[in-house]
Amino acid sequence: MTRILTIIALLFATPALAHSGRTDSSGGHKCYTNCSDYSLSYGEYHYHGGVGGRSSSSGISDWQFLVSLFWPALFVFIIIKIIIDNNRKAKVLREYREKREKKED
Incomplete structure (x- = not known):
């Protein structure tokens, strides 16, 4: 059983x-890996559940x-x-x- x-x-x-990168105290970070896969520009700052809410890349x-x-x-x-x-x-x-x-x- x-x-x-x-x-x-x-x-x-x-x-x-998950994502490949650490987040800062605001819950965000800049994208430097596979950015186009997440509809982001290289180096674009985005959030992962911190102050900015759920990641814009998750959709x-x-x-x-x-x-x-x-x-x-x-x-x-x-x-x-x-x-x-x-x-x-x-x-x-x-x-x-x-x-x-x-x-x-």
Whole structure:
């Protein structure tokens, strides 16, 4: 059971939104690597969740970011619930079969 839950958690883990560079006390920094991939000019100053809010390079709002975390977590919860319910049903069926076999003997 633990192995199954670990596999599910690894399969549906939400990737971190990272960047290559440190931020200053305002939560921002200048872009010097792969700037065009993030729609930034070389050396352009931008923020990563500090005073300036969520990074302009990520292209998503705080609400969209929270929703993107919610759905995978909900999906994993539902899968785990299904597995637990199936294990309970299997246990009840096993106990029923054992009782029936004892009666037949």
